[in-house]
Amino acid sequence: MHILLLLSLPLILFITRYILTLLTTSYTHRTLLSIPGPLWTRFTRLWYFRRVWNGKFEEDNIALHEKYGTVVRIAPGQYSINDRAALRTIYGPGTKFAKSAWYEGWKHPDPERWTLFPDRDIKRHGETRKRFSSLYSMSSLVSYEEFVDQSADVFFQRLGEFADRDAAFNMGEWFQFYAFDVIGQITYGQRFGFLDKGHDIDGTIDALGHVLIYSTLIGIYNEWHPRLFGPLSGFKWSGAGGRAYLMRYVQEKIAQFTSKPKPAVEQGSLKTQTFLEKMILARDKDPEKVTDYHVFMMGLSNIIAGSDTTAISLSAILYHLLHNPPVLANLRAEIDEFTRQGRCSERVTFKESQDMPYFQAVMKEALRMHSATGLPFWRVVPPGGAELSGHFFPEGAVVGVNAWVYHYDEAVFPDAKRFRPERWIEAEEDPARLKVMNEIYMPFGLGSRTCLGKHISILEMSKLIPRILREFDFAAEKATWNTENFWFVKPTDFSVRVRRRASSSEKV
Template structure:
């Protein structure tokens, strides 16, 4: 058979493969044939791919459940779930529901090069997480406060410059500069320099954005990832190229740190150990338990996840406050009162922020309104199948819930489209209601796969927002922002002006 014959037959073979797969899936999942959903979602993944590619699937997902009910087909053998009881079944303690093949798009095709977020091996993930979870605990992170303060000082200097020039700027972008420099300071003991230079150094943030788009989309057609990753890695504009760039970037940082740490040891220990230093000390203590690859993997994970989630959450807090002046006024009064009482220092401490009840409610409500992740947390039904929302799902079926769907559920959060922090304070008088609200609150994921770095994000937000509101006033230049959802629901035009407050309280 010559090459021309093969090329001529290729389309027919692809169609035949699709038909075989479709009829096999239809036969094995015939008990699910009546599940509603968009017409074209019954036949291929293309409908879901197209809607995700449009960049607003968090909204699509809410509308799908409003139209079709608690279980919706989004592709053959793939279902979005909106059922409270399903959360424990799919994501509860000891669950056997592994991450779906969609997560393959988030890792290197080499199966030996696993990373924490997309790892589909439940046992290996559990062991890895247990090995390093103490590094991400809140008790460990409060020791990093001085690192956060160093970056916050530069951030406030830049805000002051914008205020003096009365310049418009993208606050969401600067929040990402801040979050990126903080994670650099915590991980490697030095800022990357985004705040200092006010730009995307070496295209690092752009590379991560390319990874988000590529991984989100290729994960839907995950079988193509091993074929496309290699060729696309040669192009800096591709997500595969972005991933390769970040890998080299982290390797260089680790090499620089290792060379520097040898010198530091001669001059005495650091005042506060960085994340990477703790990892290297753990590796040197027990190289079989903590390998060089673990050091690289966790350092890379910090970079990939450490800036976007925090920047989006900071933006969500400020965006909603600027749209609800009464809430902003009430929060400012709390901050000013704490400052006047000497309970809120110049560099707001994490502990001080935790003592502010209205601020805690504001932060929680903002992350309910705009969670960083905007796609379902896809999982695979384990061997033996599972009963979910009154239906039996055979093993291999893909199911998932989207935080946005639950966060806008009127039965859980009445008047869900309104930014009302008071709902969390009022619920403290109704333990049953508060329990339900907390169970349905998932801005950092669910169960054993909850974002390991969530405490870093909470630390950064807790220290920055009270200080920002105490020192500056902001004016929106764009009343309604635009967002795009490629796993993370990122604002693209959070444009503001800033000026210094004339009524800054004195402790």
């Protein structure tokens, strides 16, 4: 009997701790008991975990607000909000709403090995972002165009080969090869080789996929992350092992780069500098401000965040164009006309793409309908609590908004499930309406935590889409695609065929 009691003691302690935590949360948040939601969300995070596990939470989140209203309970002490006024309070300038503990799953458990995206320290994040924001700014894009063009050239060769063979292929996978190789060139000055090889190299993309799944799910039960990360790190198939692999990968790339002899040039004299070159120049100039760890951290951030978001967004643009032929025809007409006028180069420049109004509307509408991120941006209510959507949320409550919920708000985007780029052009005539649309448009996040690589992603999309549509015809193999949502809402079977178009000069 005593042995049985001893063996069951850990379970008894776990259950006791769980009940005490639940009672404490319920007492602290007693003023929010009226907030609706699925029954089990009052007692456990398991309901939310299971829904996220299913990989369709962007759809679940929209349905929850349609059923329960503006504020919905997702788990004990955790609430999803669909209220435009709350956006400014939670994510606006000077916000004190820090990232929630869910983001712990996206970093190494060692507190000294923090990275920018999951950093919950508002002050440190702001200081770090200031150090490197210029590397990702719009003004830096011109220096990266040559890198994008080099990968785009290889991508075009591969499309031509698929056209010659009349072979179906997974376009989402090839968009990721492109995005990964572009970020490799921008960061390290060389492609990773995905476009050249035509497949995942050394399991890098597979490792990244495991990181996304692991981090998304362990973040819900983040207290288990320090316990599981170490034992799982030895297995590449695990998310922890995938992160450990990517960390080693970045360290090797940096070591390879720094071991090469450098040309004797002054800072700023290189016509095209890589991200790593700029980082190392900044480190050498002020080692206290930019450390070796900063160089590593930003290199890792580029790898983890630099391919999926762009690949998903590229896929969303092409997918919706293929399933809306009139829109595709209008966009092609614009591209062909710009080409005829000499305003669209063989290698489409970023500036040229910005001058195409219909293309800009197409890109914006596609990212509205299929934002790369599909979970709420969870934040913690700061000391003193906060009034949100008619409820007082006490300190420590977790609140968040999901881009998908806002992007499908019929009050702002009538007929929201319809792909209609014209809505953005029409809104130009109604500044008040356009202001509201832009306020809740968040494919790259919100406020001070907006994706730092946003402009690089837009650069890659802006240069590639007009170019491939001018040169190739695409046909989707399936009427609809399947996706899975582990933070990023990623298509799993975007199968297409491609054939060469007649040259633009023959069409006009």
